[in-house]
Amino acid sequence: MSVKIIHPDTFEAQNHWYASAHNATLHPMMKFFLNMSTDQISERYCHLHPEVEKQSVDELLNYKPKFFMHSGTDLIHVASKDGNRKMVVIETNSSPSGQKSMPVVDDFQEMGGYRNYVEQTFKPYLKGKRMIDGALAVIYDKNPMEASGYAHAMADVFKENVFLIPFFNNGAADETIRVNNGVIEFQNEQKWVPIRACFRYVTQKPWNRLPITGKTIVLNPVITCLAGGRNKLVASKAYEMFNADFKRSNLVINTPETIWDVGKEEIPLWVERMGGKAVIKIPYSNAGQGVFTIVNEEELQRFMERDFEYDKFIVQALIGNREWSSEFTGGKLYHVGTVPTKRGKSYAMDVRMIIHYTKEGFKPLSLYSRRAEKPLAKTIQSGEESWSILGTNLSVKEGENQWNSDVSRLLMMDVKGFNLLGVGLDDLMDGFIQSVMATKAIDDMAMRLVSSKSTFRKNLFKELNNDASLLNEIKYDK
Numbered sequence: 001m002s003v004k005i006i007h008p009d010t011f012e013a014q015n016h017w018y019a020s021a022h023n024a025t026l027h028p029m030m031k032f033f034l035n036m037s038t039d040q041i042s043e044r045y046c047h048l049h050p051e052v053e054k055q056s057v058d059e060l061l062n063y064k065p066k067f068f069m070h071s072g073t074d075l076i077h078v079a080s081k082d083g084n085r086k087m088v089v090i091e092t093n094s095s096p097s098g099q100k101s102m103p104v105v106d107d108f109q110e111m112g113g114y115r116n117y118v119e120q121t122f123k124p125y126l127k128g129k130r131m132i133d134g135a136l137a138v139i140y141d142k143n144p145m146e147a148s149g150y151a152h153a154m155a156d157v158f159k160e161n162v163f164l165i166p167f168f169n170n171g172a173a174d175e176t177i178r179v180n181n182g183v184i185e186f187q188n189e190q191k192w193v194p195i196r197a198c199f200r201y202v203t204q205k206p207w208n209r210l211p212i213t214g215k216t217i218v219l220n221p222v223i224t225c226l227a228g229g230r231n232k233l234v235a236s237k238a239y240e241m242f243n244a245d246f247k248r249s250n251l252v253i254n255t256p257e258t259i260w261d262v263g264k265e266e267i268p269l270w271v272e273r274m275g276g277k278a279v280i281k282i283p284y285s286n287a288g289q290g291v292f293t294i295v296n297e298e299e300l301q302r303f304m305e306r307d308f309e310y311d312k313f314i315v316q317a318l319i320g321n322r323e324w325s326s327e328f329t330g331g332k333l334y335h336v337g338t339v340p341t342k343r344g345k346s347y348a349m350d351v352r353m354i355i356h357y358t359k360e361g362f363k364p365l366s367l368y369s370r371r372a373e374k375p376l377a378k379t380i381q382s383g384e385e386s387w388s389i390l391g392t393n394l395s396v397k398e399g400e401n402q403w404n405s406d407v408s409r410l411l412m413m414d415v416k417g418f419n420l421l422g423v424g425l426d427d428l429m430d431g432f433i434q435s436v437m438a439t440k441a442i443d444d445m446a447m448r449l450v451s452s453k454s455t456f457r458k459n460l461f462k463e464l465n466n467d468a469s470l471l472n473e474i475k476y477d478k
Helices: 028-034 038-048 054-061 114-126 144-158 225-227 234-243 264-273 297-304 413-421 425-448 458-464
Strands: 005-007 069-081 085-092 135-140 164-168 177-180 185-190 190-203 217-219 257-261 277-280 293-295 315-319 332-335 349-358 360-369 395-399 402-405
Touching: 005 144, 005 425, 028 360, 028 425, 038 054, 038 360, 038 425, 054 425, 069 144, 069 234, 069 425, 085 349, 085 425, 114 144, 114 217, 114 349, 114 360, 135 144, 144 164, 144 190, 164 185, 177 190, 225 234, 225 425, 234 257, 234 315, 234 425, 257 264, 264 277, 264 297, 264 315, 349 402, 349 425, 360 425
Parallel strands: 135 164, 135 190, 190 217
Antiparallel strands: 005 164, 069 085, 069 332, 069 349, 177 185, 185 190, 257 315, 277 293, 277 315, 349 360, 395 402
16 A cells, blocks of 8 residues: 545545445434533533532543543443443543544534544644644554545645555555654655654554654654553553542542453463453453453463463453453442343443543544444353453454454444433443543553653653563654
8 A cells, every 4th residue: 555645625525434324314412412511511420420529520621631632432331230320441542443433413514523633633732833844644554444534634624735654563664654863754756755743543553663752743642552542551550540649539430440460370360369250451452352351261261372472461350241240349340231122132332432632621522332243141151252242343353454344233323323322411421521531541641651851761661561572562762
């Protein structure tokens, strides 16, 4: 794949949405939610959570991040044994997909969230920053449908050509892109062209070929990936630090109980401690890769027989059916699941909420949901894989740098899809607050990892994440 030049006024909506999303009508409740002000959300949230300080919520929603300007949080709608419901953060993504699955809010704004992001977040972020002379670009290794959508929006908003540049993990694009003294450059017509600013949709190990700091402005920068946006191990530590800092305000990021820095040989002990049911994660994978649900000895044994390239794992409490979830400190949590079908089948599902920082504070940008392949059974049959019942990610890896999506399990925020989720306006606000807290936690961690001289604090990162295989991958050069 080669570099493409995206000219202004060439956007074609059908090229940047799934056909089902392009032709769908947004659910009225979703439209109302997306148009709520931060004051409305804060007032309602504090009314339902009287233990929370309103001043802290207001400050949170208006917090201006230094690095993490937009994120995508995966949330599970759960219930406790007493029937209390809440949204739980599973992970936060620093290169979130979702625009192609989101019906437009305004029929007269054909670019939808693509343009909203560029106008309200990307362009203001660049304002006032010292930039080198150079081009604007979108750099990607996955999801060209969305990457090109952002490129078209940038071309229209900035009224200049934008370059759409592939940059894959296997080095296949080394002849077309490079980092030269902190400047990301690409080859065009046999000349190396510097990039002054870029939207990054590099998702697979971005730290092994993009600099952590440098002269090209990158949004989101790679430091957000290492601080938690692509690193589940450090994210878990960031969430815990946030919860400790905001304990007096009673603001809490809800997560499954998480054990980090786990060596492979220790994993069976932690799985046993959680009642024989757990989720094991390779901390640095994404798109549904490197996640293993364990509900019986056979699944644990299959996991232990595999070889892995990294040394550290995280082990989380498994959220399953109310009859077979993990036992952990906070008690069992289970999937609320989708609204049952006429045959009584309910499915595990999650909600991806993409948020971005604007002059009005954090705002929701787009949402979609995904359900598992098989329904939430009360019991799991012998030999049946639990991932088919619990795994919701739609990405399908077909080969090196080749991906597809199982859109049959996509639940959009249109009239039909939203009704199947069984969530209401207050659940959406709860998920939004959780997403903002998770994003701030990772932004705080990113700031800890960058010195006052804008250099990466390698020793601190090693203390937080002492995984030799990961440390060897990081491109430290400015």
